[in-house]
Structures are given as C-alpha cells and as structure tokens.
Amino acid sequence: MKAASLTSLLRRSNAASTSPCFLRRAFSSEAAPERKVAILGAAGGIGQPLSLLMKLNPLVSRLALYDIAGTPGVAADVSHINTRSEVKGYAAEEQLGEALEGSDVVIIPAGVPRKPGMTRDDLFKINAGIVKSLCEAIAKYCPNALVNMISNPVNSTVPIAAEVFKSKGVYDERKLFGVTTLDVVRAKTFYAGKAKVNVADVNVPVIGGHAGITILPLFSQATPKANLSDEDIKALTKRTQDGGTEVVEAKAGKGSATLSMAYAGAVFADACLKGLNGAPDVVECSFVQSTVTELPFFASKVRLGKNGLEEVLGLGSLSDNEKQGLEALKPELKSSIEKGVAFVRSS
Ligand SMILES: NC(=O)C1=CN([C@@H]2O[C@H](COP(=O)(O)OP(=O)(O)OC[C@H]3O[C@@H](n4cnc5c(N)ncnc54)[C@H](O)[C@@H]3O)[C@@H](O)[C@H]2O)C=CC1
C-alpha cells in the first residue's frame, strides 16, 4: 500500500468530527505547525507499527523513537520513509531526556503484554514501575506534553501518571489521556458487522475504563441506528469487553493486540495533534480525570483542543442494561484507580 493511501485512511477515520475544508488545510504539511511526537517503547509489538503510522502523519515534523532495546534498527528503518518528519532513535536511559525534550505529544506503549490466562491487572507488577519512571522523565523534560497512555493496566497506569505529575508539581489534567480508542475501534467493527452497515459511517461511544466489564460500549447511542435485538446487543457488548482477550488467545502466548492497537493509537494521537493545531470539534473517547461519575477517572467522549482536553462530555442517555453495566463496573474501576494512586504514594 502506498504511503498516500495509508495517510488518507487515517484522514478518513477522523472525518466524522472535521469538515472537509479543514482537512484540506490540516493535511497539507506546508500549513501544519512544527510538532514533535515521542514514542516510548517504540521497538515493541505496538511501538513499531505505531512508529510507522506516526511517520506517515503529515502533522508530525519530528518523531523521537525511544526504547531500552532495539531502537536503532527501528529508527533507521522508519527514517527512510519519504514523509515530512525527521526521525531520531534513542536507545539508552541517558538519552530519554533528549528524546522527550520539546515533545508536544508523548505516546507510551512501553511495558509487558498479557499471555493467555492473565488479566490486565496481572501486568501491574512490572508495568507500574516502568510507567512511573517514564512519567518522572516526562515531568522533568516535557511537562507540557500531552501524554497518551497505552501501557496496561490503563485503569491504574493513568492514575500512576497523575500521581507522579502531582508529586513533581506539574500535573495538568488537560494533558493526560488513557488510550481507549481500541475499544471504540472494536465496537465500531463488531456493530457494523452485525447491523450490516458501512463501518466508515459507524459511531459508538465506549465509556468506563479499559479492562473487562469496565469497558462499556453504549450501543444504544450507536449510529447509524439499527434494529438489533437485546441478545445481539448483549453479545456485541461482551465481544467488545473481551476483544483484548480474543486476540491474546489467538496469539497463544505471543502477546496481545499490536496492529489494531497501533492503528487506534495513531488515530488518537492524530486527534490530539489536530486539537493542538486548533481544529474544531475533535471528539474521541478517552480515560481522563473526570467528574461525570463519582470516580476520579473515567472514559467518555472528550473534546480535544489547543490545550489538550477542552471538555469532558456527558454520558448521554443510557439503556437500562447500560445503566446496570455502569453500576457494575464502578467497584472494579475504583479499586484499580486506588491501586495506581497507592503505588506512587507508598514508593
Ligand atoms: N491501551 C490499549 O488498548 C492496549 C494496551 N496494550 C498494552 O501495551 C503495552 C505494550 O504492548 P506490546 O507492544 O505488545 O509489548 P512488547 O513487549 O511487544 O513491547 C513493549 C516494548 O516496551 C519496551 N520497554 C520496556 N520497558 C521500557 C522502558 N522502561 N522504557 C522504554 N521502553 C520499554 C520493551 O523493550 C518493548 O520493546 C502492554 O502493556 C499492553 O498490555 C496493548 C494493547 C492494547
């Protein structure tokens, strides 16, 4: 596939929230401002295809690829692609500061993935420490960057990042995002298949968090409308909640979703860049600091703008099953958030 057709694919994925007139301007590299994006964990299963997709994004002018292993090869490879951004690889911890300095957006897919039989929470032991040390570096070298947290368990790693930034006096809730876009990508795909509608036209908000039942797709708000039975909606909900596990089991010990996650991460980072550049009506779902429920962090639709998070949008009206799902997810989400907070406060 030619680079041009992949970038047009990224373009189309966001077309719902942007006017065609804006798109013509935003995707002309001459008009786009300088933007640096850093990827931490760039040589991993997600990191590599995500690096490729961000290299294809004309809104990026500098791309910093950081990993503790394997970065030189990935950076050399990606750097040969004839698109706008200048690519640099950073391989050792002492180079992390340079990788981060001047970044507008930092994407974090660093950490271990699941194997069959594990929950996302089982990754906490290893990934909490990785995320904490990376966020300490972000606080030091690019405290104003938008942070896109991919590393699991997202329900805990986002609170970890918030606590680290608070402890360093640089926390700004408008700059921290848990990436839940893959849940939306899955909900759209599964809904389009069942409703037999064009997937490019589909919108489905997904709220809550990013693990099991904390993932709550709102199919009652899905568009275009379709006359699906309660049984169909239940099955779609379960498949969306178990989407990660479906991939983990299919990969049979060789990791979790990487390609679809790279796509989802690229879509969300692109939305962040569009918002920073002043595009109107950039709306995505994300796990952010929130007051839409009693929980301090929650995923819902958010509006992105020049300062990052401009507005956390409400949940809209929920079906009875969705209302039950919302109440059911709260205890697990609450304890995952508290676990992340406690990890930083006790260390
Ligand atoms: N938010 C979401 O929807 C999703 C999140 N994930 C999560 O993303 C994470 C990464 O998954 P994969 O890429 O498949 O794993 P992977 O093991 O293939 O890659 C992880 C990369 O992180 C690097 N790394 C480890 N410690 C690091 C550090 N301190 N600094 C920089 N890099 C470091 C490793 O060297 C490796 O290259 C996992 O925690 C996984 O659960 C995966 C899919 C979806």
Ligand SMILES: O=C([O-])CC(=O)C(=O)O
């Ligand atoms: O399931 C996993 O471990 C990876 C993940 O978060 C996803 O694919 O949604």
